[in-house]
Amino acid sequence: MTFLEIDAICKTYDGAPLLRDVSLSVERGEIISLLGASGSGKTTLLRIIAGLEVSESGRVLLDGQDMTHIPVHQRGVVLMFQEYALFPHRTVAENVGFGLRMQGRPRSEIQARVSEMLGLVGLAGFDGRSVVQLSGGERQRVALARSLAPEPGLLLLDEPLGSLDRNLRERLLEDLALILRRVGVTAIVVTHDQTEAFSLADRVALLHDARVVQVGAPETIYRRPATPWVARFLGLTNLLPAVRVARDQVDTALGSLSLDSAQWTVGTASTDGYGRGIVLIPPWGIHLTDEGARANVFTATVSRAIFQGRTTELWLRTGETTLALTLELTDGTPRVGAAVRVWIDPGTLCWFQSDPEAPPDAVTQMRS
Amino acid sequence: MKPGPTWSYDDAPLKPRFRSQGGKQGSDGARGRSVAAYALLVVPFVFLLIFYFYPLVGIARASLLGLDHLDLAPLMARLISPGILRVIRFTFWQALLSTVLTLVLALPGAYVFARYRFPGKQMIQALVTVPFVLPAVVVAAAFNTVLGPTSGLSRWLGVDLRYTLAAILIAHVFYNYAVVVRMVRGFWSTLDPYLEEAARTLGASPWRVFWEITLPLLLPVVVTAGALVFIFCFTSFGVVLILGGPRFATLEVEIYRQTINFANLPLAAALSLMQILFTLVMTSVYARLQRHISRPLELKPQWATERSPRTPLEIGFLAVNILVMVVLLALPLLTLVIRSFGAGLQYYATLFEDSRQGVFYVPPLAAVGNSLKIALMTTGLALALGLMTSLATYRRGSSWLIDALFMLPLGTSAVTLGLGYLLTMDRPPLALRGTVALIMFAHTLVALPFVVRSILPSLQSIQPNLREAAALLGASPVRVLAEVELPIAWRALAVGAVFAFTISMGEFGATSMIARPEMPTIPVAIYRFLSRPGSLNYGQALAMSTILMVVCVVGFVAIERLRPPGPQAF
Numbered sequence: 012m013t014f015l016e017i018d019a020i021c022k023t024y025d026g027a028p029l030l031r032d033v034s035l036s037v038e039r040g041e042i043i044s045l046l047g048a049s050g051s052g053k054t055t056l057l058r059i060i061a062g063l064e065v066s067e068s069g070r071v072l073l074d075g076q077d078m079t080h081i082p083v084h085q086r087g088v089v090l091m092f093q094e095y096a097l098f099p100h101r102t103v104a105e106n107v108g109f110g111l112r113m114q115g116r117p118r119s120e121i122q123a124r125v126s127e128m129l130g131l132v133g134l135a136g137f138d139g140r141s142v143v144q145l146s147g148g149e150r151q152r153v154a155l156a157r158s159l160a161p162e163p164g165l166l167l168l169d170e171p172l173g174s175l176d177r178n179l180r181e182r183l184l185e186d187l188a189l190i191l192r193r194v195g196v197t198a199i200v201v202t203h204d205q206t207e208a209f210s211l212a213d214r215v216a217l218l219h220d221a222r223v224v225q226v227g228a229p230e231t232i233y234r235r236p237a238t239p240w241v242a243r244f245l246g247l248t249n250l251l252p253a254v255r256v257a258r259d260q261v262d263t264a265l266g267s268l269s270l271d272s273a274q275w276t277v278g279t280a281s282t283d284g285y286g287r288g289i290v291l292i293p294p295w296g297i298h299l300t301d302e303g304a305r306a307n308v309f310t311a312t313v314s315r316a317i318f319q320g321r322t323t324e325l326w327l328r329t330g331e332t333t334l335a336l337t338l339e340l341t342d343g344t345p346r347v348g349a350a351v352r353v354w355i356d357p358g359t360l361c362w363f364q365s366d367p368e369a370p371p372d373a374v375t376q377m378r379s
Numbered sequence: 380m381k382p383g384p385t386w387s388y389d390d391a392p393l394k395p396r397f398r399s400q401g402g403k404q405g406s407d408g409a410r411g412r413s414v415a416a417y418a419l420l421v422v423p424f425v426f427l428l429i430f431y432f433y434p435l436v437g438i439a440r441a442s443l444l445g446l447d448h449l450d451l452a453p454l455m456a457r458l459i460s461p462g463i464l465r466v467i468r469f470t471f472w473q474a475l476l477s478t479v480l481t482l483v484l485a486l487p488g489a490y491v492f493a494r495y496r497f498p499g500k501q502m503i504q505a506l507v508t509v510p511f512v513l514p515a516v517v518v519a520a521a522f523n524t525v526l527g528p529t530s531g532l533s534r535w536l537g538v539d540l541r542y543t544l545a546a547i548l549i550a551h552v553f554y555n556y557a558v559v560v561r562m563v564r565g566f567w568s569t570l571d572p573y574l575e576e577a578a579r580t581l582g583a584s585p586w587r588v589f590w591e592i593t594l595p596l597l598l599p600v601v602v603t604a605g606a607l608v609f610i611f612c613f614t615s616f617g618v619v620l621i622l623g624g625p626r627f628a629t630l631e632v633e634i635y636r637q638t639i640n641f642a643n644l645p646l647a648a649a650l651s652l653m654q655i656l657f658t659l660v661m662t663s664v665y666a667r668l669q670r671h672i673s674r675p676l677e678l679k680p681q682w683a684t685e686r687s688p689r690t691p692l693e694i695g696f697l698a699v700n701i702l703v704m705v706v707l708l709a710l711p712l713l714t715l716v717i718r719s720f721g722a723g724l725q726y727y728a729t730l731f732e733d734s735r736q737g738v739f740y741v742p743p744l745a746a747v748g749n750s751l752k753i754a755l756m757t758t759g760l761a762l763a764l765g766l767m768t769s770l771a772t773y774r775r776g777s778s779w780l781i782d783a784l785f786m787l788p789l790g791t792s793a794v795t796l797g798l799g800y801l802l803t804m805d806r807p808p809l810a811l812r813g814t815v816a817l818i819m820f821a822h823t824l825v826a827l828p829f830v831v832r833s834i835l836p837s838l839q840s841i842q843p844n845l846r847e848a849a850a851l852l853g854a855s856p857v858r859v860l861a862e863v864e865l866p867i868a869w870r871a872l873a874v875g876a877v878f879a880f881t882i883s884m885g886e887f888g889a890t891s892m893i894a895r896p897e898m899p900t901i902p903v904a905i906y907r908f909l910s911r912p913g914s915l916n917y918g919q920a921l922a923m924s925t926i927l928m929v930v931c932v933v934g935f936v937a938i939e940r941l942r943p944p945g946p947q948a949f
Contacts, residue, residue: 061580065689083579096577100595109591113582161581 014039014197015060015165020069022055029055030066031221037199042191044212045201048244051218053201057167060199061090073165084113089163093170095154097142103129103153104138110161128156131190148179155187159194166198172207184210205245217241239363242291249336253290255362261290265329269306271357288364294322294337296359300352307355313345327351419771423764423785429809430820431788434799435655441648441802457649463633470629473544474612477551481608482601484552484703485559491700492560493567495693496685503704505939510708511557512935513928514885515617516902520909520924521715522550522622542624550618553707555608562607566600572684603668610661614654614792616888617902621909630654631794631888638798638892648802651795662790712928719921726918743919746904750884753815753900757822757883758876764823765830765875773838789828796821797892813895821893822883829882830875837871838864873941881934884927901927
């Protein structure tokens with residue numbers, strides 16, 4: 012059964028829409044990640060769910076109950092703030108025990124639970140410390156312990172690793188994923204970082220332009236982005252203007268490409284349709300080949316080769332057009348000026364139909 | 380002493396934002412500059428010695444006068460009379476009541492300014508600060524009108540509220556509302572609202588959020604603001620003298636009466652000594668409290684913490700607070716202005732007439748002339764001394780000793796200062812009693828801390844590398860001062876000048892003690908007009924108060940406009 016139901020939430024900020032008809036459902040025990048660029052309304056959605064902000068329309072249902080008129084402190088929804096919002100006048104233990112005290116639990120029980128929580132986050136023995144003296148990573152753990160201690164029905168995490176520096180982030184990301192799984196809490200994690208979203212969440216909801224543009228398991232989203240924006244957001248930049256001339260055929264500047272639409276499981280409208288559009292060639296769909304002329308094999312000149320460690324970015328010129336293609340190479344990088352043959356795997360290609368309203372050159376602008 | 384703009388709201392401006400490197404490296408140049416810095420201090424220091432410490436010594440001597448050996452018994456006998464004990468008790472009692480009342484009314488106001496965004500906020504915020512800069516006599520005159528028998532309020536209540544404790548309390552709230560609002564708002568608006576929200580999502584009801592989170596975090600600043608208000612009310616002079624009438628006396632008023640009415644200088648001196656001790660203790664308590672205000676919190680900029688009121692309850696709360704501000708703060712001043720025009724322009728017109736009614740009668744225009752003359756001289760002297768002090772302090776890097784030394788006059792009541800002058804300035808080479816110069820020196824002493832506090836932070840905010848760059852480009856230290864430092868700090872100099880001018884225009888406590896009857900200033904003249912019978916005298920008091928109010932408000936606006944951006948200090 013759906014545990015949290017977000018139903019057609021609308022919110023504007025200074026007249027500009029921040030959330031447009033946002034709907035989302037979360038199962039009990041599920042961890043959902045809200046992924047989007049900054050300013051995409053992710054945090055606002057969290058605050059609406061917590062009751063800290065009021066939406067202009069739409070409802071939030073928790074366990075079937077409409078939350079509209081339930082005050083923040085009675086919702087059983089805990090929000091872990093990006094900067095943690097630890098109470099500076101309280102010790103670590105007092106911070107962690109705060110929610111339990113609000114529930115009126117007996118002192119001995121609070122003490123036991125606080126110790127248990129501090130143990131869980133790896134801060135056993137920190138009870139009497141002042142939160143002011145803690146390091147960034149320790150604060151993050153205290154905030155997590157404080158949020159988990161009252162056993163919230165729903166835990167909301169706003170950029171839980173956003174205030175930490177890069178190295179610490181990678182380490183704490185694993186811990187956080189592990190702890191959330193172990194506790195089995197239902198959670199929504201807001202992040203702008205896809206690695207975080209993918210490693211924490213069962214499902215990812217992508218927010219763009221005040222809307223949810225795609226919801227799905229991390230792998231589905233990565234393999235089959237629903238829109239060119241999603242593809243670019245995830246770092247898949249091989250987007251070429253194309254015209255779909257047949258069910259499994261598009262014309263691009265590279266030449267005619269075959270697709271394998273049978274592989275498409277995502278039933279979004281953009282995967283159907285004909286005419287002007289964009290084709291996505293993911294890096295894992297491009298292979299250097301020695302084969303002769305056949306479908307999806309092209310000859311190109313390497314105009315630039317940028318070694319980037321695990322991947323190499325090759326700029327290939329065919330005729331009048333220059334295309335940048337990122338590919339994963341196992342053996343040597345081709346020299347600049349060399350002629351190469353590439354094969355593009357039809358099963359990996361994605362097709363997006365252009366918005367019929369959009370001006371014709373919108374497609375080319377996407378490349379720049 | 381009027382509870383005027385006497386204290387810093389935060390001590391941040393006193394700390395150098397960029398540490399001056401001079402004097403630290405021990406190079407010849409730095410040592411030379413350090414010597415020059417001390418030389419600069421000589422004149423302000425001598426001034427302080429003669430016009431601050433010497434009068435205090437005079438008070439100490441006078442209160443122990445006639446003692447062959449150190450025997451405190453006669454002094455104690457003078458002080459432990461039922462009348463004096465009553466004065467002391469009342470001084471504490473009214474200060475306590477005023478403080479509590481001010482906190483109760485001003486804390487919601489501080490909240491409103493800290494958290495809500497609403498149309499006209501800037502203007503109302505400025506309006507709230509206006510009473511703070513008004514001279515005590517103007518405030519007393521305004522409340523005399525509002526609470527007097529002919530006002531609507533008194534007719535409605537059926538009582539004449541003048542010369543009651545209530546009148547004193549209301550005027551003190553009027554004065555100190557801004558102190559609490561500004562101090563607490565400043566801190567409250569930087570409190571992270573996420574703390575409260577986090578508590579709410581953890582299950583705390585709004586009431587518990589307030590008790591468990593907001594109040595404990597605010598407590599240091601609330602207590603500090605309360606302590607400051609208490610000191611102001613404890614040393615309140617003009618308000619109690621005029622609004623309290625003969626029935627009420629604080630220590631300040633009693634010193635004045637013993638001096639002026641009874642010529643009992645030894646008792647006045649003994650009271651002053653006590654007053655000095657009390658204020659010294661309270662000031663050090665306040666200074667301690669102030670240091671504890673800043674907790675190492677993550678502070679938020681104001682724009683990030685304020686929002687529009689949303690629910691009807693919030694809008695109502697805001698409206699009630701604005702109503703309190705308008706009724707409490709704007710109404711008395713409006714009434715004063717309106718009543719000053721009660722007889723058309725007659726009250727103003729008669730200010731220009733010279734209708735001698737008595738020996739000590741001085742035409743009002745002469746008082747205006749005296750005030751202007753004294754204020755201009757004060758401005759010049761205070762600016763010169765303030766600039767020397769600031770330059771020396773800043774060149775040396777900050778020194779707490781210099782800071783403390785030049786802030787000391789802030790903690791001394793003006794009436795005490797006046798008494799000290801009466802006791803000491805009557806013999807050559809300091810036979811200054813009754814001279815305009817003496818009034819100017821008193822005003823300069825009161826104004827000096829404000830001038831220093833205006834100029835010094837601005838100098839300290841100049842990055843050392845600016846000076847260094849100028850020097851590397853060939854500018855001598857004097858050229859650096861003229862071409863770099865002063866042009867950057869000119870706004871602060873202007874603020875200091877306006878401070879000195881308005882403080883001098885409104886100063887009442889010291890002036891009332893040392894001004895000769897035939898040489899009154901505007902506040903002294905207002906007090907005299909108020910204490911004489913007849914509607915014309917009364918009207919003239921109101922007219923002069925209105926003029927003085929306008930001068931102070933214009934000065935206040937100028938200060939707000941000129942003040943360099945950054946943390947505010949008074």
